Amino acid sequence: MHQQINTPRKAAPAAPEPFVGIEAVAEFLDVTTAALRKWRDRGEMPFPSYAIGRRIKFRLSEVEAYALARAHRNAPEARRLGWS
Template identity: 35%
Template sequence: MSNEIENITSTSETSPEKWVNLEDIAEHLSVSTDTVRNWIKDGKLPFYRAGKRYKFKISEVDEWLRDGKITD
């Protein structure tokens, strides 16, 4: 993963969570970038837009996984 990703075990109060890009979140989830794009299109993944780029917070994506909101 890129250097953008920081240790997510620290609380957001001590250090803010950094944003990651589509490729990083695909690697984090062990899926292809096409799968991530499909999940975005289907509304299955929390994301933000920064211009034409997608940005993600790993903590939000992990929470969606734990809650069972991401399914194929």
């Protein structure tokens, strides 16, 4: 008779985060696609971008992290101006 050994199962690997296009990022940040392209061309992009084929793509989590950091950094100024 064989004894069955209970071994912990490994969790399935998480699905990779999908990429979003430049139009979605521009809308999210309230900037133009031209501004995003200019930032990328000048090496001034404040978050990673990825060339997939001929398209520029982004990971939304990285864009959101930038937006949160920017909002946090600007919070005292926004309060001073009465914007928040």
